Amino acid sequence: MEKKQFDKASFREKLENSGEFPMLYMFKFIVPKGKESEVASLFPRNEVKTKASSTGKYVSSTIQAMMDNPDDIISIYEQAAEIEGLIAL
Template identity: 60%
Template sequence: MKDTFDRQAFKDKLEAQTIFPTLYMFKFIVPNGSESQVAALLPNNKMTLKHSSKGTYVSATIKAMMPNSDSILDIYEKASKIEGVISL
């Protein structure tokens, strides 16, 4: 069963709780070896990695200046195309 993502509800929440532009923290969990795909989402920003205890997954955190809610949603949409990604 695949969860559906309510883009408009998330956008509304972002706009209600955030003053743009803002420094936004993206967090993703991906299979080990997929870090470069996550880094490509925001190539001009520093990415912090933390490997799982068994080394099968990597937690990636990227902080980036985002001009508006649509830019944040676009990053999550691109990330959803990475196989095995979990967006937090």
């Protein structure tokens, strides 16, 4: 399956129009079980709330982090994209 192309400019524009920075931003990811620590490593100073799927195959992670600007948010998503099997919500 081909990876969906990420439109960075469009996403940056949406972030800029969503409010003033710094802002509290919520990240949500789903990863295969065993990969949740890779998501947590992206947020060393934030609480990462996790919940296992009903089958136990996947783990959802929710993180609220204070972000200084749109580029910081985009950077997190680019780093997260390197995690095998990750789905960003």
